[in-house]
Amino acid sequence: MQTEKISWLNFNPVMRLQALPSIHKTLLLAGGLLIGATILWPSSQEFSPQRVPLSLDVESILTQPAPITAPLIKHPSFVRTIEPGDTLSALFAKAGVDQQTMYKVLEADLDVLALDTLMPGNRISFWQDEQGNLSKLELYFNAARQVVFSRYPEGGYEVNEINIPGDWQDRIISGGIQGSFYRSAEKVGLSAAEIQRVEMLLKDKLNFARDLRAGDSFSVLLNDQYVAGESTGVSRILGVSINMGRSHVTAFQNSDGNFYDENGQSLVRAFQRFPLLKQYRVSSAFNPHRHHPVTGRIAPHNGTDFATPVGTKVVATGDGVVTLVTNHPYAGKYIVIEHDSKYTTRYLHLSKALVHKGQRVSRGDVIALSGATGRITGPHLHYEFHINGHAVNPMTAKIPMAGHLAGSEKHSFEQLVASRKHMMNLG
Ligand SMILES: [Zn+2]
Structure with a gap:
């Protein structure tokens, strides 16, 4: 059923916290590195990758034996499922790995910044050689995503991201408005992050605080990721329709990964090239x-x-x-x-x-x-x-400019919208 090219989601689980009081944590470098800023989130059920490279050769990962960094060590010497309040420093100490080594791992992590995204429910595993050196460290985010640090013979660590595409299954969630959109959507099973993404998508089309009335309805088509039958907690939104009596608003993800309304008008807002108010060298x-x-x-x-x-x-x-x-x-x-x-x-x-x-x-x-x-x-x-x-490259990448689909692109988008509307019982 899923025939389009998979375009990866990379929304961050911390978005789920948006509805909660803001949590503004600071890593204390001297007093112990607090894991992520997500530690208060109670659910271990849902997590998603921060970064997923596009060009991953999964075949070779699945068919070739994993590189053996230390042939004699098969089992990790220390494994821990992250709990609220855990700090990196404490975890390394419990594993019997010194702080100097932790900083070497953090240095390697600069390219990925994965340690900051660890959440309760994720797993961290340490492998040590006979001398007690950390030979490998694995961060297990979910069945589809792991980040592995492997020790170079002369010290220092190499970082590798493992991202498995998995299988994607459709899920349709529909409901009526009773109270706020947030409450109404939560009641039928949308997560805080999914609700926020729906609101972000349609924020120029609809004022969620003002425009919705009791009796209005909504339908969301989602696509959930599974690896070997296990849900990874990663999902993406393929279509949204909100019906308000005489009018309605829609958003559909096109095969280019961007969102458009049902008429092919872009819902992606334009970016500016520079993150500064004036030019700097x-x-x-x-x-x-x-x-x-x-x-x-x-x-x-x-x-x-x-x-x-x-x-x-x-x-x-x-x-x-x-x-x-x-x-x-x-x-x-x-x-x-x-x-x-x-x-x-x-x-x-x-x-x-x-x-x-x-x-x-x-x-x-x-x-x-x-x-x-x-x-x-x-x-x-x-x-x-x-x-x-x-x-x-932020200076040369094709970044979205507001636009609309035309010609054959629009034609194939219209077909995609028609089939998704059918799935969502929108006629
Ligand atoms: Zn730089």
């Missing part, structure tokens, strides 16, 4: 093949660096929701914004965040002041743009 360009000056290994530069003095205003490049505000010993104070299921931006080395997790922001909003936090040689803003979880 690019001090280091995006470079996926950059070599580390010391080790000579590939150390990708996943963003664009701007030579901003400390205190320069940083702006959101598009409308979205702040999904993470945190500190990292190498990335410094940083902010992550999710713009819809497809686009994410990150702003690193800040001196001060002016937004909190869960906050909605608009393109051009000042979200932070730049700084020199983390391990860097001088003040700058490091800006990343991710499409489907994959870092792209």
Whole structure:
């Protein structure tokens, strides 16, 4: 049934917290690294990847034996399911791994920033050799996503993301409005994150606080991910229809991954190219093949660096929701914004965040002041743009501009809308 090319979701589970009081946590580098900022979220049922590379060769992962870093060690020496209140420092201490090693792992994590996304219910496993060195560390987010750190023979760690496409199954959720949209949608089984994504998608078309009346109805077509029959908790929205008596609004995801209304008008709002109010010199360009000056290994530069003095205003490049505000010993104070299921931006080395997790922001909003936090040689803003979880060059990437579908694109979109409307009993 699922014939379109799968376009990856990368909404962040922390969006689920949006409806809750904002949680604005700071990692205490000296006092123990608090895992993520998501630790208070009680559910272990649902989690989703922060980043999913597009070009993953899953066949080779599934058919080739995993690289053996330490042939004699088959079982992890320490395994722990993350619980609220856990800190990285405490976990490493319990595993008998020293803080110096933890910092080496965090250094490798700079390319992925996966440790910050650990949540209760996720699993962390340590493998140690006879000398007690950490040979491997695995973060298990769900059946579809793991991040593995493997020790280089001479020390230091390599990071690998494992992302399994899995199988996707459709799910339709319909209901009537009684009270707020949030309450009405929650009652029929939409999660906080899914509700927020529906509201974000249609925010220019509908005022959810004012326009809905008792008796109005809604229908949402979702697509849920499974790996070997196990739900990963990752889902994406394929279609939304909200009916208000005489009028209705719709959103459908096209095969290009972007959302349009049923007439093919884009619902993706345009981005601006630069995360700053005025132009600053690019001090280091995006470079996926950059070599580390010391080790000579590939150390990708996943963003664009701007030579901003400390205190320069940083702006959101598009409308979205702040999904993470945190500190990292190498990335410094940083902010992550999710713009819809497809686009994410990150702003690193800040001196001060002016937004909190869960906050909605608009393109051009000042979200932070730049700084020199983390391990860097001088003040700058490091800006990343991710499409489907994959870092792209923010200066040259095709970023969405408001538009509409035409010609054969529109024709195939209309067919897709017709079949989804049929599934959603919308005639
Ligand atoms: Zn940089």
